[in-house]
Amino acid sequence: EIGYRKWASENNEFAARLAAEKVTSEIGKYFIIVRSEALEGELRAKLDPLLSPQGQSRLGPLMQQMQEEKGSEEEQLKAKDKFFQDSDREELNRYLQDRLDIYRALEKDQHAPKFASVFVLDRHGNQLAVAFNDPTTRPTSLGLNVAHRSYFHGGAADVPESSIPSGSEEVTHLAETQLSAIFKSSSQKTWKVAISTPLYRGEGGEEFIGVLVYTINVGDFAFFRTENGIAQSHYAVLIDGRPGPSRGSILQHPLFRRITLQGEKLPEELLGM
Numbered sequence: 001e002i003g004y005r006k007w008a009s010e011n012n013e014f015a016a017r018l019a020a021e022k023v024t025s026e027i028g029k030y031f032i033i034v035r036s037e038a039l040e041g042e043l044r045a046k047l048d049p050l051l052s053p054q055g056q057s058r059l060g061p062l063m064q065q066m067q068e069e070k071g072s073e074e075e076q077l078k079a080k081d082k083f084f085q086d087s088d089r090e091e092l093n094r095y096l097q098d099r100l101d102i103y104r105a106l107e108k109d110q111h112a113p114k115f116a117s118v119f120v121l122d123r124h125g126n127q128l129a130v131a132f133n134d135p136t137t138r139p140t141s142l143g144l145n146v147a148h149r150s151y152f153h154g155g156a157a158d159v160p161e162s163s164i165p166s167g168s169e170e171v172t173h174l175a176e177t178q179l180s181a182i183f184k185s186s187s188q189k190t191w192k193v194a195i196s197t198p199l200y201r202g203e204g205g206e207e208f209i210g211v212l213v214y215t216i217n218v219g220d221f222a223f224f225r226t227e228n229g230i231a232q233s234h235y236a237v238l239i240d241g242r243p244g245p246s247r248g249s250i251l252q253h254p255l256f257r258r259i260t261l262q263g264e265k266l267p268e269e270l271l272g273m
Contacts, residue, residue, distance in 0.1 A: 012234070015234050019223065019236045022223045023221055023223050023238065026221055026222055026223060027179060027195075027221075029113065030113060030195050030214070030216065031177050031179075031195060033113060033214070034177060034195045034196070034197050034212065034214050035177050035197055037099065037118075037212060037214070038197045038198075038199055038212045040099075042095060043095065043199075043212070044201070046088075046091050046092040046095045047092060047120065047128075047199070047209070047210070048201075049088040049091075050086075050088050050089060050092065050122075050128060051122075051201075051209060055123060055201060055207050055208070055209045056122075056123070057122040057123070057124070057126060057128065058088075059083055059086060059089060059128065060122070060124070060126070062079045062080075062082055062083040062086075062143070063079075063083065063126045063143050063144075063145070065078075065079035066079045066080050066083060066143045066144070067143075067144060067145055080143065083143050084142070084143075089128060089129060092120065092128060092129040093129040093130070093131065096118050096119065096120065096129055096130065096131040097131035099118065099131075100115060100117070100118050100131045100132070100133060103115055103133075104133055110222060110225045111222050112222070113222075114133070114216070114217075114220040114222075114225070115133060115214050115215065115216060116132070116133050116134075116185075116192060116215045116216055116217045116220070117130060117131065117132045117133065117137070117214070117215045118130070118131050118212070118213065118214045118215070119131070119141075119213050120199075120210055120211070120212055120213070121146065121147075121152055121210050121211040121213065122209070122210045123171075123173070123208055123209055123210055124145065124147060124171055125145050125146055125147025125148075125149075125152045125153075125171060125173075125211075126143065126144070126145050126146075126147075127141050127142050127143060127144055127145075127146060128210070129142070130142055145161075147171050147173075148160065148161045149180070149183070149194075150180045150181040151174075151178075151180035151194040151195075151196040151211070151213050152173060152174065152196070152211055152213075153171070153172045153173060153174065154172065154173065154174030154175060154176075154178060155172075155181075156181060156242065156243055156244050157181045157243075157244035157245055157246070158181055158183065173198060173208060173211065174196060174197075174198055174211065175198060176197070176198070177195065177196070177197040177198075178195070178196060178197075179193060179194075179195055180193055180194040180195070180196060181193075181242070181244055181246060182218070182240055182246050182249065182251060184271055185217075190217050190218070190219065190256075190260070190265075190266060190271075191217070191218040191219075191249075191251045191252070191271065192215050192216065192217055192218065193215070193216055193218055194213050194214065194215045194216070195213075195214050195216070196211050196212065196213040196214075197211070197212055198210075198211055199211060199212055218238065218251045218252050219252050219256055219257055219260060221252075223236070224236070224238075224252055224257060235253075235254045236252075236254075237250060237252065237253050237254075238250070238251045238252040238253075239251065250270075255270075256270065
């Protein structure tokens, strides 16, 4: 009996390590993809018309009006319309959708990368353009400031929005490609994680101009979409073990996938909302 217990424990540990290594390897591949996307010449060609010679967003004043709490609703709506209808911004948005559609076309291959969205932030953390894998998703953050998110400032966790000085040059930004803290999708009711990388301008890449962000539904990692080789008597559960407020949160569980495959959203109690 003692021998069987020891064997079962060792077998469980081996299966867990194998699963963790596969997910880690997959995240590494996502890093390579996002870094490559950030170097695309066409991305810079679509982004440059939106920037001043000093690297500031040309649409900055409009976004400030959209974010101004003291402004009238009429002024905010006018600013929002001008921002959404700006031709250069629309060109950038179309480009992001085209790039996302390339990966969407590969989704029949269960081992192919699957992104939930892609967006570009300016140097202050304002969202300039966004595209979604699900065409029915509404862009609720477009034009808003998300500098408090870890995928922009590069920290281990999101910080309170009130701690970010609006429009300040002192806003901290990430310096290299990284995996963000997990966050909850308010529209799709699921855990998400982002892989983001800084964007620079100039021959030596010395001028920071923004951040490129690709998001992934945690349950859409290929390991959880395919037959992963784990014995039928086992199942994989992904838990956030990084320091921060989400430490210990269950990010993916077979029950989550069963619910979403039925076309339903996860109950709030399963996400800790």
